[in-house]
Amino acid sequence: MYQYNEQDQTLIEERVTQFRGQTQRFLNGDLGPDEFRALRLMNGLYVQTHAPMLRVAVPYGLLASRQLRMLAKVARDYDKGYCHFTTRQNVQYNWPALERVPDLLAELATVQMHAIQTSGNCLRNTTSDHLAGVCVDELEDPRPYCEIIRQWTTLHPEFAYLPRKFKIAVSGSEHDRAAVQLHDIGVYLVRNDQGEIGFRVLAGGGLGRTPIIGQTVKPFLEKKYLLSYLEAILRVYNLLGRRDNKYKARIKILVKETGLEKFIALVEAEWLQIRDSMLLEDERIAAMRAHFAPPAYESAAGSDTELAQRLADDAGFAKWVKYNSADHRVPGYRAVFVSLKEPDSPPGDITAEQLDALANLADEYSFGEVRSTHRQNLVLADVKQTDLYTLWQKLDALKLATPNIGTVTDMICCPGLDFCSLANAGSIGIAREINEALDDMDYIHDIGDIKINMSGCMNGCAHQSVGHIGILGVDKKGEEWYQITLGGSSENEAAIGERLGPAVAKQQITESITRILDVYVQQRLEDETFLQTVKRVGLEPFREKVYANH
Amino acid sequence: MPIIKDQRILENTWTFVADDAPLPGGDITVSAQRWTEDKAALSQHAGKLGVRLAPTDNIAALGEDLSLIKLIELNFPAFNDGRAFSQARLLRSRYGYQGEIRAVGNYMADQVFYLHRVGVDAFEVNHPKELELALSAFKDFTVRYQASTL
Numbered sequence: 001m002y003q004y005n006e007q008d009q010t011l012i013e014e015r016v017t018q019f020r021g022q023t024q025r026f027l028n029g030d031l032g033p034d035e036f037r038a039l040r041l042m043n044g045l046y047v048q049t050h051a052p053m054l055r056v057a058v059p060y061g062l063l064a065s066r067q068l069r070m071l072a073k074v075a076r077d078y079d080k081g082y083c084h085f086t087t088r089q090n091v092q093y094n095w096p097a098l099e100r101v102p103d104l105l106a107e108l109a110t111v112q113m114h115a116i117q118t119s120g121n122c123l124r125n126t127t128s129d130h131l132a133g134v135c136v137d138e139l140e141d142p143r144p145y146c147e148i149i150r151q152w153t154t155l156h157p158e159f160a161y162l163p164r165k166f167k168i169a170v171s172g173s174e175h176d177r178a179a180v181q182l183h184d185i186g187v188y189l190v191r192n193d194q195g196e197i198g199f200r201v202l203a204g205g206g207l208g209r210t211p212i213i214g215q216t217v218k219p220f221l222e223k224k225y226l227l228s229y230l231e232a233i234l235r236v237y238n239l240l241g242r243r244d245n246k247y248k249a250r251i252k253i254l255v256k257e258t259g260l261e262k263f264i265a266l267v268e269a270e271w272l273q274i275r276d277s278m279l280l281e282d283e284r285i286a287a288m289r290a291h292f293a294p295p296a297y298e299s300a301a302g303s304d305t306e307l308a309q310r311l312a313d314d315a316g317f318a319k320w321v322k323y324n325s326a327d328h329r330v331p332g333y334r335a336v337f338v339s340l341k342e343p344d345s346p347p348g349d350i351t352a353e354q355l356d357a358l359a360n361l362a363d364e365y366s367f368g369e370v371r372s373t374h375r376q377n378l379v380l381a382d383v384k385q386t387d388l389y390t391l392w393q394k395l396d397a398l399k400l401a402t403p404n405i406g407t408v409t410d411m412i413c414c415p416g417l418d419f420c421s422l423a424n425a426g427s428i429g430i431a432r433e434i435n436e437a438l439d440d441m442d443y444i445h446d447i448g449d450i451k452i453n454m455s456g457c458m459n460g461c462a463h464q465s466v467g468h469i470g471i472l473g474v475d476k477k478g479e480e481w482y483q484i485t486l487g488g489s490s491e492n493e494a495a496i497g498e499r500l501g502p503a504v505a506k507q508q509i510t511e512s513i514t515r516i517l518d519v520y521v522q523q524r525l526e527d528e529t530f531l532q533t534v535k536r537v538g539l540e541p542f543r544e545k546v547y548a549n550h
Numbered sequence: 551m552p553i554i555k556d557q558r559i560l561e562n563t564w565t566f567v568a569d570d571a572p573l574p575g576g577d578i579t580v581s582a583q584r585w586t587e588d589k590a591a592l593s594q595h596a597g598k599l600g601v602r603l604a605p606t607d608n609i610a611a612l613g614e615d616l617s618l619i620k621l622i623e624l625n626f627p628a629f630n631d632g633r634a635f636s637q638a639r640l641l642r643s644r645y646g647y648q649g650e651i652r653a654v655g656n657y658m659a660d661q662v663f664y665l666h667r668v669g670v671d672a673f674e675v676n677h678p679k680e681l682e683l684a685l686s687a688f689k690d691f692t693v694r695y696q697a698s699t700l
Binding site (some may be wrong): 010018035156163 | 589616629630631632633635637639643644657660662663664665667668679690691692693695696697
């Protein structure tokens with residue numbers, strides 16, 4: 001993975017010093033609350049229901065074992081012994097004390113970590129495919145470009161006070177695992193008719209109150225123009241994006257109100273002026289790719305014959321391998337998902353003890369690296385087949401081996417009313433209720449690929465509008481109600497879910513979900529996934545069942 | 551009130567003239583609108599001329615007049631209105647403007663580092679105690695990633 005040079009290290013240390021000064025001035029009364037708010041947000045610090053919430057950046061979801069250990073240390077020393085992985089592959093702490101945050105950041109900086117631009121109306125963490133570099137369907141590893149973009153976005157002086165937050169995602173594989181189409185800018189590595197690899201660039205996607213799928217603005221961009229093209233889009237957005245209404249300030253609204261054709265013309269005109277002055281040279285790309293060179297795989301790993309026998313002998317292990325691991329491009333290896341969706345634990349949460357243990361497992365079995373996924377799980381990306389059985393047992397002992405990746409209990413969930421000052425309704429409690437109602441693993445496996453995304457308010461941190469089943473918490477006269485959508489997707493066939501009907505009361509939401517699953521089981525044709533069934537039969541059968549007797 | 555110019559404290563010699571006010575003597579700045587509408591009267595003015603831009607003003611509209619303008623003030627109605635950053639960038643890199651670019655209005659001392667990097671070389675200071683803070687802000691970072699800005 002990318003290792004900091006002296007300049008990178010200096011930059012994050014200087015940001016800690018700067019933030020320490022800003023915090024001190026605020027505490028002394030020399031910096032107003034509005035000003036400090038903007039400055040602290042740009043360093044990932046929110047003020048929440050109970051305490052500040054600090055969001056730590058995990059660029060494109062890549063973590064080294066020593067960074068995991070530091071996350072554990074911070075969880076113990078500054079928080080209540082746990083942390084939370086977010087849908088942007090980042091980490092959140094819910095209980096740090098404001099005055100201690102500068103010290104916390106200084107500790108993170110010792111392992112090349114920071115909280116720069118993890119919130120605020122600026123360029124946010126660049127996200128990517130959690131199977132980048134190891135998956136079987138990849139055209140090219142997107143991470144070198146993510147890191148190039150990370151550096152370009154970090155402390156970019158022109159784009160620090162944008163109309164609204166701005167998120168970029170990059171994917172290099174056939175199967176989109178990074179929700180690329182739902183980002184302000186989405187970038188796909190593609191091959192053109194001449195066989196050259198470049199980028200297809202999308203703009204204007206986004207979730208939140210007005211979910212919109214991004215549209216292609218550049219079908220093929222030569223690699224050398226990556227940064228100039230991004231800069232052109234950002235300049236157009238910075239100058240023309242709406243600033244009169246925060247709900248209409250994202251680039252998706254600019255693209256919509258300007259019209260795609262005119263928006264593209266504006267970007268092209270700007271780009272033509274700057275493209276030759278900021279070229280991304282081949283040498284720079286090559287040097288960056290070297291940072292992401294494959295680890296020293298064992299060539300003998302491919303001749304393993306033991307796994308087949310293990311799978312036949314142990315049904316529990318076989319299920320875990322089926323659901324919690326993915327094919328690897330190197331024979332004899334698999335990518336292993338570490339489920340943070342254990343039924344008794346809030347989705348995405350992990351304790352300091354689990355983090356430390358996982359760091360050791362990463363060192364022992366996966367070249368010392370871990371990835372975070374946008375569905376709030378972790379990945380050990382390079383595990384030898386022959387190590388799978390032992391690793392499974394060890395993960396199981398840590399409660400990190402629930403075989404539910406990609407199933408209905410692999411829910412995306414925001415912190416909700418329990419922690420977040422924006423939320424209208426609880427989400428963690430509902431997730432637990434749904435887990436309790438769906439306690440039969442065979443049933444869960446039978447109904448297969450169903451993605452439930454649940455947010456406690458319109459801000460949609462859990463991407464409910466692209467969940468196969470989306471659940472949105474709303475406030476009705478001080479009571480928690482839930483709106484259900486069906487048919488959303490953040491993958492290749494991206495779609496915004498359709499509203500099922502009126503919101504349901506808190507005591508009915510779990511039953512509504514189980515009824516939706518019942519309808520699917522009754523209606524599905526052989527091998528049909530939930531999403532396919534919803535597409536084929538429409539919402540009516542689900543409506544009838546959910547709103548009967550309610 | 552003094553200003554900061556090229557990282558030094560200087561006395562301000564310029565006056566901003568409201569659209570409906572008569573032109574005083576000395577160095578003056580006017581709005582972009584007055585610049586366009588009142589160009590004849592302004593060309594008779596004995597002192598130096600400058601323009602105060604709002605975030606919504608289009609730099610391209612100033613066109614060839616830029617050579618006559620000795621000071622461009624970028625006004626911040628609110629510190630979080632980031633359009634001035636792009637305006638400064640365009641003035642320097644696209645239009646080759648060599649005169650003074652001054653940040654005025656409700657910007658923060660904490661923004662001085664970024665403003666300097668996009669080509670702003672002067673800062674109106676709203677409060678004397680901000681002077682020292684703004685001067686130190688030039689040194690917030692000793693490194694940078696973006697090769698295309700200062």
